[in-house]
Amino acid sequence: MRRSLLLTALILAGCDNTTISAAPNYALFETSEGVVYLINQNTGELKVISPARAVVLNHGDVFKDGAGELFRYLGDGNVEPVDGADWSANRSLE
Incomplete structure (x- = not known):
């Protein structure tokens, strides 16, 4: 046992x-x-x-990923795609 x-x-x-x-x-x-x-x-x-x-991203910053796509950082880990032509045109106005 x-x-x-x-x-x-x-x-x-x-x-x-x-x-x-x-x-x-x-x-x-x-x-x-x-x-x-x-x-x-x-x-x-x-x-x-x-x-x-x-790299530190602030709200509204635009960055390019590894594939060359542009994104805008919205905060809290959220992003939105950005059209390259629109971003270039807006960037030249600043």
Whole structure:
């Protein structure tokens, strides 16, 4: 009886162990220069996820994404597409 109880306790404790997982376990690390790294703690792989200089967008700022499309920042993480010709014409009036 004691062996089966001990064996059952060990099996249940092992099944509840979430520290050993095939899923990647990530952590963020920021250097004193402001560079942020994403670290895969299972493999040790590092990936830079931010440049040393962070870009700050203010409400109304127009920016270009990686595909070359123009967007206006509306605040709270919201953007709206901007027509390049309209933006260029309005920019020349300022």
